[in-house]
Amino acid sequence: MKLLVAALSSELAAFPDTLPGFDRLVTGPGKLPATYALTRALDATSYDEVVVVGTAGAIDPELPAIVHEVGTAFQHDVTDLDGVRGQHVSLPARVTTGHDGLLIATGDHFVDDAEVTAVIRPTGAALVDMETYAFIWVAEQFGVPIRVFRAVSDNAEDGALTDWREAVARCSEQLREFIRDEYGV
Template identity: 65%
Template sequence: MKLLVAALESELQAFPARLAGFDRLVTGPGKLMAAFGLTRALDARDAGDPYDEIVVVGTAGTVSNDVESGIYDVAAAIQHDVQDLDGVVGRHVSLPARVETGREGVTIATGDIFVDDADATARIRSLGGVLVDMETFAFVWVAQQFGVPIRVLRVVSDRAQDGATQVWDEVVAACSAQLWDFVQREYDL
């Protein structure tokens, strides 16, 4: 059994409510809600029968001119909205600077803000991120704590520049449809 995870119900709107071989989880947006929701789901699962894989789907903004629209596997996640005791941005005081999924793909920068301005995108690029979201770092870190393999699929919804908030509201349905088509092909559904 796999666990299909999204932050928002709207990101799953094109998916059927029931999907053979998958449990479904919607956590809510942001790192805390993502960590809490996924932890509860994994903790509630019988320890003798853990999930085979966590499959996270959702939207992301791009902060790179080299990243086109489409669906991307995430290889690693960093945090763009933290700093350590020495003031180093992107370094948390107690969490790793980077978490990895074990898959080939892109680096995503996670933070508890919806990025939609040029200054923020430049800062995120300087940290090594090419996509930006609000949950992936937490999802990957929690999966690692439970020893469950994780795959994160993000579809580009916007360019994380001025007006990205309005664009996201308009494109989320199309993004969900792209993700559903991709998941059907990848998992023979």
Template identity: 70%
Template sequence: MKLLVAALASELDAFEDDLAGFERLVTGPGKLQATYALTRRLDDGGIDEIVVVGTAGSVDASVTGVHEVAAAIQHDVTDIDGVVGQHVSLPPRVETGGGTATIATGDHFVDDADAVASIRALGATLVDMETYAYIWVAERFGVPITVLKAVSDSAQDDAITDWRSAVAACSVELRDDVRRRYGV
């Protein structure tokens, strides 16, 4: 069984309630909720692949549409030496084994130019609040993970308003991508 994961129910609005071969999980926003919900579900067993769908801000104006994430970093952590993006005990980067995009995960909604510049300097093109956690948990359980993110906003200049108006269209784009990839 595949596990279709999203942080928010609105990111799954365009998906059928019963998608053949998939079970659904809505984790809630942020790294802690994502870690907790995914760990609880994987602890029960029976999942052979995780497919994450959701929205992401773009920190590069040329990046639009749906992207498969290859790696995630954390933009909201600093190690004991003050290095941004480095955690005291977690790896600086987690990888999915597929895709091309790098996403920066942090526990706040990014909506300003200074934050975007900092994230871009870390090497990411997308930003969200959960992907690092999802990949990290999947690695612990040895379950393959695919992360598909639809660009919903520019991560600056009132991005929350853009996100609210874009989430429905992003859900349709993600549903179409999942149908194409998985034949459902």
């Protein structure tokens, strides 16, 4: 059995209520809700794989508005004791799914500001979101394989929240088609 995970129910709007071979989990937005909900789910049931779907803002302005697999995540909104941005005091700087894919910057606020994307862009991150680092870290703690798929919803700059609200249905459709092709369900 696999676990299909999304932060928001709107990201699963195009999915049927049940998918053969999958349980479903909606965690709520942000790193703490993601950590809490996924930890509870993995503690209660043994899964073969965690499959995360959702939206992300594009940091790379050339990135097509399609579904991308994420390979690595870091937290863009933390600093270590030396003030190094993206380095946490006690957590790994980066976590990986073990699959090839894009680098995503995870933080606890919705990025819709050109100044913030300008700070993130030099890290090499192509995408930004609010949960991926937490999802990967938790799955790693439980030794459960994880794959993360993000549909580009906006450009993570001025007006991104309005763009996201308009794009989430399109992204859900893209994600549903992608999961159908990838997993045959």
